[in-house]
Amino acid sequence: MRIRSVSVVDVARRATVGDQVVEWDGDRITSVGPDDGTPPAAGDVDGRGLFALPGLIDCHVxxxxxxxDEWADSGHRASYVAAHAVRALGATVRRGFTTVRDAGGADAGLTRALDEGVLTGPRLHTCGKALSQTSGHADLRPRGRELWDPHPDVPGIGRVVDGPDAVRLAVREQVRRGATFVKLMLSGGITSPTDRLDGVQFSDAEVTAAVEEADRLGVYCAGHAYTGAAVSRAVALGVRTIEHGNLIGPADAERMAAAGAFLVPTLSAYAVLAERGEEYGLPADRLGKLAEVVDRGADAVRAAEAAGVRIALGTDLLGPMADQQNREFALRAAVQTSWEVLESATLTGAELLGEAGRLGVLAPGAAADLVLGRADPGADVRVLADPEQALALVVSRGRVVRDDR
Structure with missing residues (x-):
């Protein structure tokens, strides 16, 4: 299949090149180059006036x-939660995100169903359950509840483990079940009921056990962390990606850069929670935590960009709020250039996932994931914030999953 006479958004070169042909066969791009002007063949897509860019990558969903209300979510049947996930995955890929990394809750069963074509949706990387200490960010029990159901098929974002040996076993179990990375809760969070936002979670020995075991098993550790203290400690102990990081400063960003860590900011999560959190179940007692971070994420991105930290794109939107996923482009455009934001959502995301050269690019041999837009996001990335108006075509794994030309 081919797209003719299209303008290609080349993120690596930070240039938009007109009058190109993009061709793919199955799930592989076979050629990208100038249109030679020959008559179009049957089935060719007319790309005149449209802009082709690689499929987008969201590294925190x-x-x-x-x-x-993540505690309430854990009380549903797994089949009911899976049914909602099917709908969410289909909506995600229609918004142009052809690859996502789930940061707690989804498992390799969904990944397999997507890979086999049973479901329509993005490529899915999963950690299974995020790991939390007792009273940590994934310990969602209200103060009056003592029992915790540890069964792996109970819905929810995480599991509670304490002590280096328990952490080591939990890492092995998540990888056995198909996790491609391990997530650690390393500071307090907004949605958890019994921790302080500025708390530092897990001991050094516990974090080290997770990092060592993940490395032995060929995966990496991601760390939920807000404060500079939590972030700096995490990267010193070998955690590869920092999720959120709203409260970091320049010195913390310098430490991240020196360690080669990635930052995955999630600015839209706080903006949308501030507007719609109560409507969609955020308990009122968590609003004070939200106020501590809602306006700090942009400064963290600025500090990370100045220090040379590799910044991916993430959203972290819960439940129905995921319909605001593309809003991240507008929020990030306030603190980064359009090309920097596009790089986060393509090249850097692919590098973080270990998929550099296969995802996040339009080039021969790369995966056939691409988006056709009605305006040039290299000139103004904010056009991607409204996917219903901005996107004309979405191709995932070589198959057209949205066609609104």
Whole structure:
């Protein structure tokens, strides 16, 4: 299949090149180059006036989340949660995100169903359950509840483990079940009921056990962390990606850069929670935590960009709020250039996932994931914030999953 006479958004070169042909066969791009002007063949897509860019990558989603009340979500049947996830995955790929990384809740069963074509949706990387200490960010029990159901098929973002040996076993179990990375809760969070936002979670020995075991098993550790203290400690102990990082400063960013760590900011999560969190189940007692971080994420991105930290794109929107996923482009455009934001959502995301050269690019041999837009995001990336108006075509794994030309 071919797209003719299209303008290609070349993120690596930070240039938009007109009058190109993009051709693919199955799930592989076979050629990208100038249009030679020959008559179009049957089935060719007319790309005149349109802009082709690689499929977008969101490195922090929760596709099994039903609401902003994560404790309530854990009380549903797994089949019910899976049904909602199917709908969420289909909506995600229609918004142009052809690859996502689930940061707690989804498992390798969904990944397999997507890979086999049973479901329509993005490529899915999963960690299974995020790991949390007792009273940590994934310990969602209200103060009056003592029992915790540890069964792996109970819905929810995480599991509670304490001590280096328990952490080591939990890492092995998540990888056995198909996890491609391990997520650690390393500071307090907004949605958790019994921790402080500025708390530092897990001991050094516990974090080290997770990092060592993940490395032995060929995966990496991602760390939920807000404060500079939590972030700096995480990267010193070998955690590869920092999720959120709203409260970091220049010195923390310098430490991240020196360690080669990635930052995955999630600015849209706080903006949308501030507007719609109560409507979608965020308990009122969590609003004070939200106020501590809602306006700090942009400064963290600025500090990371100045220090040379590799910044991917993430959203972290829970349940129905995921319909605002593309808003991240507008929020990030306030603190980064259009090309920097596009790089986050393509090249850097692919590098973080270990898929550099296969994802996040339009080039021969790369995966056949691409988006056709009505305006040039290299000139103004904010056009991607409204996918219903901005996108004309989405191709995922070589198949057209949205066609609104």
């Amino acid at each position: 929760h596709v099994t989340s039903l609401s902003a």
